[in-house]
Amino acid sequence: MAESDKVSEKKGESDLEGALARRLLKLAEKFGEIELDNVTMTVDELTFLLQPAITRLQRPITRGELVAAKPVEKLLEVEFAPPVETYPAQMAEVQLGATRNEGGTRGRAVKVGGAKALPFYGFEAVNPNRPAFAMDVFDMPIHLAKAVRQHFEDVMGDPAAWARKCAHEFGADIVSLNLVSTDPGIKNTSPEDAAKTVEAVLHAVDVPVVVGGSGNKQKDPLVLEKAAEVAHGEKCLLNSVSTDTDYKRVVNAALEHGHSVVAFTPMDINNQKKLNRLLLGEGLPKTQLVMDPTTGALGYGIEYSLSLLERIRLGALLGDTELQMPVLSAASNAWGAREAWMKTEEWGPKEFRGPLWETVTGLTMLMSGADLFMVSHPATVRVLKQITENLNGLGEAKYTVENWVAALG
Amino acid sequence: MAKKATLLSVYQLLPQTNCGKCNEITCMTFASKLLERRATIEECPPMTEAQYKSQAVKLRELVAPPIREIVLGSGERSVKIGGKEVVYRHELTLHNPTAIAIDVSDKMDDTTIVARCRFVECFQFTRIGQKLSLDAMAVRFASGNAERFAQAAALVAKSSSLPLILCSLDPEALRLAIEQKDVLNRRPLLYAATKDNWREVGQLAMQYNCPVAVFAPDDLKNMKSLVRTLRAMGLEDIVLDPGFFPEGGRMKDSIERLVMIRRAAVNRDDKDFAYPILVTPAVAWMGDNVDERAAAYKESYLASLVITRFADAMILHSTDTWAILPVITLRQGAYTDPRKPVAVEAGLREIGKPNEKAPVLLTTNFALTYYTVSNDIESQGVTCYLLVLNTEGLSVESSVAGGQFTAAGVKDLIGSSKVESKVAHRKLIIPGMAARLSGEIEDLAKWEVIVGPRDSSEIKEFLERRSEVVQT
Numbered sequence: 011m012a013e014s015d016k017v018s019e020k021k022g023e024s025d026l027e028g029a030l031a032r033r034l035l036k037l038a039e040k041f042g043e044i045e046l047d048n049v050t051m052t053v054d055e056l057t058f059l060l061q062p063a064i065t066r067l068q069r070p071i072t073r074g075e076l077v078a079a080k081p082v083e084k085l086l087e088v089e090f091a092p093p094v095e096t097y098p099a100q101m102a103e104v105q106l107g108a109t110r111n112e113g114g115t116r117g118r119a120v121k122v123g124g125a126k127a128l129p130f131y132g133f134e135a136v137n138p139n140r141p142a143f144a145m146d147v148f149d150m151p152i153h154l155a156k157a158v159r160q161h162f163e164d165v166m167g168d169p170a171a172w173a174r175k176c177a178h179e180f181g182a183d184i185v186s187l188n189l190v191s192t193d194p195g196i197k198n199t200s201p202e203d204a205a206k207t208v209e210a211v212l213h214a215v216d217v218p219v220v221v222g223g224s225g226n227k228q229k230d231p232l233v234l235e236k237a238a239e240v241a242h243g244e245k246c247l248l249n250s251v252s253t254d255t256d257y258k259r260v261v262n263a264a265l266e267h268g269h270s271v272v273a274f275t276p277m278d279i280n281n282q283k284k285l286n287r288l289l290l291g292e293g294l295p296k297t298q299l300v301m302d303p304t305t306g307a308l309g310y311g312i313e314y315s316l317s318l319l320e321r322i323r324l325g326a327l328l329g330d331t332e333l334q335m336p337v338l339s340a341a342s343n344a345w346g347a348r349e350a351w352m353k354t355e356e357w358g359p360k361e362f363r364g365p366l367w368e369t370v371t372g373l374t375m376l377m378s379g380a381d382l383f384m385v386s387h388p389a390t391v392r393v394l395k396q397i398t399e400n401l402n403g404l405g406e407a408k409y410t411v412e413n414w415v416a417a418l419g
Numbered sequence: 420m421a422k423k424a425t426l427l428s429v430y431q432l433l434p435q436t437n438c439g440k441c442n443e444i445t446c447m448t449f450a451s452k453l454l455e456r457r458a459t460i461e462e463c464p465p466m467t468e469a470q471y472k473s474q475a476v477k478l479r480e481l482v483a484p485p486i487r488e489i490v491l492g493s494g495e496r497s498v499k500i501g502g503k504e505v506v507y508r509h510e511l512t513l514h515n516p517t518a519i520a521i522d523v524s525d526k527m528d529d530t531t532i533v534a535r536c537r538f539v540e541c542f543q544f545t546r547i548g549q550k551l552s553l554d555a556m557a558v559r560f561a562s563g564n565a566e567r568f569a570q571a572a573a574l575v576a577k578s579s580s581l582p583l584i585l586c587s588l589d590p591e592a593l594r595l596a597i598e599q600k601d602v603l604n605r606r607p608l609l610y611a612a613t614k615d616n617w618r619e620v621g622q623l624a625m626q627y628n629c630p631v632a633v634f635a636p637d638d639l640k641n642m643k644s645l646v647r648t649l650r651a652m653g654l655e656d657i658v659l660d661p662g663f664f665p666e667g668g669r670m671k672d673s674i675e676r677l678v679m680i681r682r683a684a685v686n687r688d689d690k691d692f693a694y695p696i697l698v699t700p701a702v703a704w705m706g707d708n709v710d711e712r713a714a715a716y717k718e719s720y721l722a723s724l725v726i727t728r729f730a731d732a733m734i735l736h737s738t739d740t741w742a743i744l745p746v747i748t749l750r751q752g753a754y755t756d757p758r759k760p761v762a763v764e765a766g767l768r769e770i771g772k773p774n775e776k777a778p779v780l781l782t783t784n785f786a787l788t789y790y791t792v793s794n795d796i797e798s799q800g801v802t803c804y805l806l807v808l809n810t811e812g813l814s815v816e817s818s819v820a821g822g823q824f825t826a827a828g829v830k831d832l833i834g835s836s837k838v839e840s841k842v843a844h845r846k847l848i849i850p851g852m853a854a855r856l857s858g859e860i861e862d863l864a865k866w867e868v869i870v871g872p873r874d875s876s877e878i879k880e881f882l883e884r885r886s887e888v889v890q891t
Contacts, residue, residue: 313755321509366719366741417705
């Protein structure tokens with residue numbers, strides 16, 4: 011009873027509002043303008059202002075009012091043709107890892123790239139290689155979010171064991187070794203000693219290996235050069251070079267020993283093109299080049315990366331030869347976001363929040379066109395691999411319920 | 420290809436009198452604002468006059484986005500969905516962020532329903548100065564008892580001011596629910612018309628002037644036929660659900676259907692698909708003995724996935740903040756203006772009213788870093804000077820690693836910002852993640868360097884805890 015009173019009261023209010031509006035409009039029409047509490051309005055302005063109220067009155071929603079639909083006898087059957095577009099070009103394919111037959115010692119190789127259409131636009135074309143997932147390994151104990159650290163506590167400081175864990179337990183397609191200890195500001199490990207770690211990891215696992223430096227611009231080329239030498243023939247991926255490093259040294263080492271190179275630029279498509287141009291100009295073929303245009307973490311610039319990757323893929327398919335290399339995404343950057351690691355009651359348990367943050371960061375890059383990923387948490391690898399399968403139409407569906415509305419219970 | 424409005428084609432339909440009533444100097448400037456959706460036709464008073472009536476109709480048609488914009492609900496918390504003009508984000512800002520509805524089932528008891536309504540209504544999260552919220556309530560018919568469904572719908576209408584979605588494939592249940600006065604006043608979205616019930620549900624939507632969703636799982640030919648039919652019945656506010664089945668390999672078609680619908684509408688001018696898309700990540704909860712955490716995790720990444728695949732509205736089940744947080748964060752990012760620069764201007768900022776004793780903090784000019792830091796310290800009530808270093812729009816971690824964050828750069832910034840004339844001390848607090856540069860900065864800039872926290876949320880606490888060191 012009380013409820014229906016409230017409703018009629020509301021209705022009364024809007025009726026009154028409408029009546030008032032109409033009266034004002036009449037007055038205004040008569041005098042050309044109207045004064046309301048120091049505000050003078052012309053008819054036009056008033057008509058405009060009052061429009062919403064009047065419109066509401068013209069179309070009242072009342073119970074039982076019968077607005078009949080136009081009679082339609084039966085379903086109007088129409089045809090639908092998928093809006094397929096064709097592209098003049100495709101992405102280059104890069105092979106990581108070489109088997110014994112190919113001059114290396116890997117159990118299997120992983121090919122990335124080669125896309126012929128936008129990511130998972132399977133109605134258009136099926137891309138030849140599924141995206142690959144590399145897991146991060148560090149050559150020394152390092153500060154990691156607790157949710158990640160708990161999986162690697164026992165292997166910290168032992169990169170070979172760490173790599174084994176990633177490849178054998180967590181299903182990593184590739185191991186990404188980061189030689190952070192070579193940084194002069196950290197341990198200043200020599201290129202020779204770092205190369206020994208590379209050998210140990212190559213020995214410990216038979217999946218392809220990415221070799222990364224510490225991010226030190228002067229030291230990295232020396233470290234990567236030495237690593238390339240000891241990993242001769244293994245088709246590693248050297249991570250990375252940029253416009254202001256000695257990229258020639260790294261490219262030469264890659265060419266001499268049969269590796270590929272990551273071209274890293276900070277979120278700028280033109281800089282990426284420029285760097286690619288420089289590297290291609292040094293004689294590095296497209297099939298030995300991978301782009302890393304920077305992955306911003308979810309909530310910390312991911313939208314820039316999303317648009318960047320879409321533009322790269324579209325540009326490449328339309329024929330821009332400077333953008334046709336596979337794209338690397340360091341989804342593990344997600345752990346830099348405070349939402350991934352900070353203990354905050356309001357946000358809920360961080361042991362779910364953290365991996366989910368990395369999963370969503372990686373997934374967004376997957377849908378935007380990344381071909382190769384670096385991730386830290388085992389759950390991210392598991393989930394992204396499964397989604398990738400499903401997006402390619404693989405995997406059995408347990409449920410075939412069509413009426414989800416009722417079936418959800 | 421749909422015909423695209425150009426500056427000239429818009430201008431030609433305007434009065435071209437440069438009367439200035441829209442507060443623009445010329446009709447041409449107004450035309451460009453109209454084109455960029457920064458103004459509406461109603462803001463040009465002459466266009467509402469009788470003499471321009473036919474031009475106004477043409478103009479409206481010309482600037483209408485390829486995807487119809489539909490208003491869900493009524494009143495203050497009504498929400499617009501659709502209105503999209505492009506397929507890719509970099510082409511133009513995406514309008515109307517994906518509306519997120521949380522479901523209730525009519526099998527839940529009343530207390531649970533009211534609690535869920537309250538949670539959704541009050542949910543609010545502030546990120547980078549923006550308030551993020553949830554948008555709607557979806558009521559599902561699962562009990563098999565149409566009267567219970569109507570009752571649950573009325574309860575939700577009473578307990579929530581948010582837009583309603585009535586979910587039932589049974590037209591009689593929908594009728595009973597919508598005829599509840601509280602429900603009807605809210606102009607709920609009717610979910611859904613199908614190949615089996617389109618006649619009845621279409622008539623209901625017509626009769627009660629409600630938007631209606633079309634549910635055509637697995638078949639876009641069917642979807643197109645259904646929409647064509649509803650349009651012929653006189654319906655205009657239509658929402659499309661082509662079926663979302665992320666189980667196993669069915670995910671492929673589910674996602675591809677979303678792409679085909681949007682592309683057909685925007686690039687091929689397909690009028691039957693020119694409507695907002697609704698996706699139901701809540702199906703992650705399907706099945707017996709559902710592990711709640713696994714389901715919430717899955718629902719969260721599925722919801723995130725469809726944000727990048729044209730979802731204009733979605734129905735979720737989870738009310739776990741940890742699962743909702745990534746979704747609303749991605750939505751916020753995806754719907755920002757793609758032209759927004761990655762970097763903010765470098766230089767000196769005053770936070771609060773700093774005096775000569777105020778601490779001096781350092782951060783980078785990456786927009787996200789800068790806004791996070793400045794929002795944090797402002798909300799913590801910290802008064803300080805904030806030096807913003809040009810790191811070419813990179814975060815602290817990336818720029819320290821990438822060499823854009825250098826001691827020499829800091830020295831130059833101290834000089835060019837004239838901060839030395841503003842404070843009486845020479846103490847600089849640098850980000851925790853730039854710790855390894857502290858020695859070099861001290862040597863070059865001749866300032867004492869204090870390594871601050873790794874995260875800006877801890878700045879206030881840091882300043883208090885380390886007050887003797889920071890004391891100036």
